[in-house]
Amino acid sequence: MSNHADEVQLWKTPLHGVECYAAQLYRHRFDKHFHDEYTIGMNRSGTGQCIHQGQRHYHHPGSFNCINPSEVHTGEVASHSDRWFFQNIYITPSALRQILTQLDQSAQSQLPCFSQMVVDDPSLQQAFQRAFCSLIDVSAGTLAQQTTLLHFLAQLLSRHLRPPAVNHPARREYQAIQQVRAYLEAHCAEAITVEELGSLVHLNPYYLIRCFHKQVGLPPHRYKQQCQLIKAKHSLNEEAAIATVALRCGFYDQSHLNRAFKKAYGLTPGQYRKAHR
Incomplete structure (x- = not known):
């Protein structure tokens, strides 16, 4: 190494x-x-x-x-x-x-x-x-x-662009996953259960998780955390303390945010904020 x-x-x-x-x-x-x-x-x-x-x-x-x-x-x-x-x-x-x-x-x-x-x-x-x-x-x-x-x-x-997609009638599962994605993006800082997501789109929770992972490439909880990280990136342009940003974005504490942020982007929230000053 x-x-x-x-x-x-x-x-x-x-x-x-x-x-x-x-x-x-x-x-x-x-x-x-x-x-x-x-x-x-x-x-x-x-x-x-x-x-x-x-x-x-x-x-x-x-x-x-x-x-x-x-x-x-x-x-x-x-x-x-x-x-x-x-x-x-x-x-x-x-x-x-x-x-x-x-x-x-x-x-x-x-x-x-x-x-x-x-x-x-x-x-x-x-x-x-x-x-x-x-x-x-x-x-x-x-x-x-x-x-x-x-x-x-x-x-x-x-x-190097893909030709414009032709709109086809979407399968029920595709529409359901799009709805779940939108819900996770809007409520990413909140506690969410798989039962809640299943009820939202009238799908069996386990089937929903399988469909979501196949279509999106991440299970719902990992997608939710990515939404939290994006929300944190935007919030770091404001004046709030990083610990406050972490809590507002649904992380347990600043250390939790630091670990997830560094793993995804290769730099800490503090380094990201400094680059935007």
């Missing part, structure tokens, strides 16, 4: 809904989690691996990681590598919708989805690096940051 320490850094950029993140990992393992933003990252050195939608993927230098919001995934250094260095740009759905308008691609009613998680497109590497470096450079200026980001996204989105 390497004696090197894992290093992560988060930047809040001047562009609304856009953040940057870099990680040099040796030992840390991201447990199953999801983001409420689009994740667009480039792998710089070493090799990473993850489980995404039930399949194992490897992230080799020069490849891109394109993850849609709410898609469950893990992340760690690949077993045959000693490290994994990657850089991510996070973009909220509302920010991407605005970007699509700027790119004159706003005609579609649905937000886009990437067609695959690992993208091999060497021609995008330079454009990504220019955008990333500009976004984290406080002296770059908004115009340069917007220009380099738009230039990169215009190429990425034109080549």
Whole structure:
């Protein structure tokens, strides 16, 4: 095992809904989690691996990681590598919708989805690096940051999006799981029982858990905790003490929040808050 320490850094950029993140990992393992933003990252050195939608993927230098919001995934250094260095740009759905308008691609009613998680497109590497470096450079200026980001996204989105989905009548179970997800998101800070969820959608609790896990990639209690973490991320932009944020978001105490936050994002709530100051 390497004696090197894992290093992560988060930047809040001047562009609304856009953040940057870099990680040099040796030992840390991201447990199953999801983001409420689009994740667009480039792998710089070493090799990473993850489980995404039930399949194992490897992230080799020069490849891109394109993850849609709410898609469950893990992340760690690949077993045959000693490290994994990657850089991510996070973009909220509302920010991407605005970007699509700027790119004159706003005609579609649905937000886009990437067609695959690992993208091999060497021609995008330079454009990504220019955008990333500009976004984290406080002296770059908004115009340069917007220009380099738009230039990169215009190429990425034109080549690697999934065709718009055709709406089909949804099965009862699919609709039930969507309803349960919405309920967990709205009530994530509260105590919830499986009987409560089963009664909500008129499904047997055990059958509901199986359907939920199969469709979402996490059991309901793990999905609820991810919603709590996202709620905590947003709350950390406010002035409340971290211990207060933990209780408001349904964690037992600050230590409980710290452990879950570090496991999911690779940094503590305090480090996340500092990056947003």
